[in-house]
Amino acid sequence: MDLYLFHTHIEPCRIFPSIDVTMGTIMVILVLEASRRSTGVAVPIVAIVFICYALFGPYLPDILAHKGYSIKRISTYLALSTDGIFGVPIGVSANFILLFILYGALLRKTGAGQFFTDVAFALTGWTRGGPAKAAVASSTFFGMISGSSVANTVTTGSFTIPLMKRTGYPAHFAAGVEASASTMGQIMPPIMGAAAFIMAEFLSIPYYKVCIAAAIPATLAFFSTFMQVHFRAVALGLSGLPKSDLPRIRTAFAEGWHHIFSIFLLIYFLMGNFSPERAVFWAIVATVISSFITSMIRKQSPRDFFMLILDGLKEGATGAVEVAAACAAAGIIIGCITMSGLGIKFSSLVVDASMGHLYLALPFTMIACIFLGMGVPTTAQYIIISSLVAPALVQMGVIPIAAHLFILYFGTRADITPPVALAAYAGAGIAKSDPWKTGVSAFQLGIAGFIIPFMFIYAPELLLIGSAWKILTTFLTATLGIVCLAAGVQRCMIVRTKWYEVIMLLSIAFLMIKPGLVTDAVGLILFIIVFGLQWLRKKKS
Template identity: 45%
Template structure:
């Protein structure tokens, strides 16, 4: 009891936490040691070496997977044990690195490079003669170190899922149900398959992480160094600040722009929210709404091309689809997502009577583009290089070079040699949680593939759905949201793409890309889905708001995100599959109008404040408009117009939606 009281006394109220403390509380990857003492030089050396290794392989081409992956993972594991303490929160209390973490770090390095040193022997001789006792010991240590590293910088849930997968592999022969039973594996067989081959830890997730993902994450770091974040904020306010609810609309636009170079919902929420949330509160928005706007907009960043979340690169490999095609396929759904949030902000602003900021107090768009418009050049370059057929590695490498050159234009962003070195180190540190998540997810993938569990789960979902596409999609959505409560987006996608997406592809003939985009989307929006909605909780910390109610408001604002995936599964043209230009144009236009119906229904305002029955009709009208069926869209249009006419005849409260400035 005394311990509990003492612990409670140390807990700060949410509204008293600093920006850094909020980020560390809700973003596990930010809880790393800052005071490393003499070990800071080791971290610097390993971090810079890891980044330079990826820049080198990006230029000359990647090594064979059994060399590239172990160098990538082994160095990352060493860094993780030096940077992340054994218990969350200790990074603030400890000075230097404890001896046991030093031992773990160098053990991880040794275990990681074991595959590289013994590459030829492991590839050739072990197939014939089997593995030695030393191989088994190293493989066992490798699996355990990956799990511990993931626990430290990603969180316990992914370790729990991986742990259950390992137990299932070892004791599957004792399961009485025929549907899930299998012959079982010995620990020696399982550990060596997971660590010494490309069937587990070094399977597709780590292969993609060690080639594409790392370079794109480093590109994001370089772009931030150019000052592009503040530029995006200024552009957003210049474009939308003077209109109704301009402060909140600017937050949506800024997060959409920043989302193009950031892959973390929580980090984006805290980074942008530190500036936008106080502005929204000052304008008159309630704290819960202000935090919800930032959280929902920031979460959408992972679906915004050109640099989407890390899972998008793994999707390219899983679906055998060029990343450039995935990038293009994501454009329409991303626009609809942010439009939904934008319209929700508009109707809430109309409802509360919140006006924009006077034009005289806003930055000039023309001046911004004249003075700092060159900052978007790296993004243009990465779009162009990907669309011209270059590999993602080469596109990222060219964009990194352009971002560096852009940083030289202004004195305040020009880096000294020491700052360049620190940027190289930061690039490696930023990638560590993604590397750990991919490695742990590789354990799950290895078990699922080797035991045949994926096929069994796919058959189970199809059976549960009774052959109905909508029901199967619904159960798939639930699985993604539940997993997303504990797993980061990348790991969530890897697991669901392995176990759930096949149910849609094989059982219901859903196009491969549509099925994978479906699970990708719902893995992302889990960050704003109550009760566990980390992006919303982080925003609530900045706003001094109720975390759960912030999650509820974020859910309502981003309702479109829960509808759009169903739309592109039923109408793959929305993700540019088998496109018929006229039909696609009609679908996009009706979907945009449908967003008006859905958003106004969730907020409770169209032309006037809506009655309950009007909100129900508006929501139905929105769904009908968003559907790919022309007849339904016509009915939805009639319903939407009818509600607008009925409301416009009531006593005038505000300007009509169709004459108001958006």
């Protein structure tokens, strides 16, 4: 086999010609501006800081210093290499995220949001504190397809927050419920946020394995918020709504069957080891066809249906452009990290600062994720922190997928963590409540999301890794810990708790973080004591 060398093509690439440098610089500037227009100033500012780091490396302190690079070298590396703008994030955005955003937009336009709300109210609206429980369920599932906690809070909160207030919940608590539930959508399989696709690419594993690993932690986070809502309803003496005022479950499924069909089809293809793009493509086709059939049955105009689908495609395209701009800007950051060797240095810094102790490294990582997530979209935040810190956690013995999920979880927590709790503040605007109180309520309602990542770091069985018996026992003890955490935070279980019962309940929750025979036994004994005290007081009253 002959080998032909095209010297006329290869030789000019030894040194980047001026046109490459010019176009590379223009491309970097355009990406920064596109990111500013779509996501705000936070991501471009972070990207510029990293560019400055690559540029002024020799003038930095020894721990961060490197040889430094010229503008020519930086611009061409970012624009022409596969570690820069055209790296993994933008590739995942084009291949996977675009289609899933289109799918989510079409689901919303065809009425999936109302369907989830109707089903949630039909199932839980009649129970104690039913409207808030329905809000938790509907907002979590709608947040799963919207991909934005703030947008979901505004969309579903306009209906659920006033209803919770009328039921008897305080305004700041109602807004906090909506914000916390909407934030959970980004970690709820099977349609997790855009960061999950990038995670699968970084880890070189199929997307469905990310969904499987995230299933139990997401369920525990959902259950915690659900139970907190219940315990607050017990404390306030609230009741549910009359069944006559609620949607009928049969009617809801009869009118929204096509949404369930497309979602189950998506799950089936993902679990069948189909590629994510093929799975979501057929889910989109199923959504359009089933929605068209439904519209014909309801004798709606074909033109109206066509315009509805067109609006959904427009909305999806707009959302995809926003994510693509953030991913491209994140590519600039990754490029600067790669060429300067900052990732290796930062990992060494984390290991040294924590003295090799995982229990110190994890809080450092948590703070970094929340701090960066306060102004940066979840996808960009995940890309940055995972590039810097994930290797250090893996080096300290953490399973790779656990390390990446840990980072993803705390990136989403920023939306409900004061002082920059954007989802909570959006809910406060609807509830007309104090923003700070709303932020604190959202933080409390989502507090399990701060505990669960530590749990699956120390107990990878929660990620469905290990034997079936170990997975089952770990899940049960974790569930007990989550229930006690919810009761302790809301200061109520069967009846209102005493101060010492709150301490015992929170102690149980922390004992369950790291599984073990001794900690589990002590936690179970404490729970029996608290439950017995609560039951006796309930019986006396």
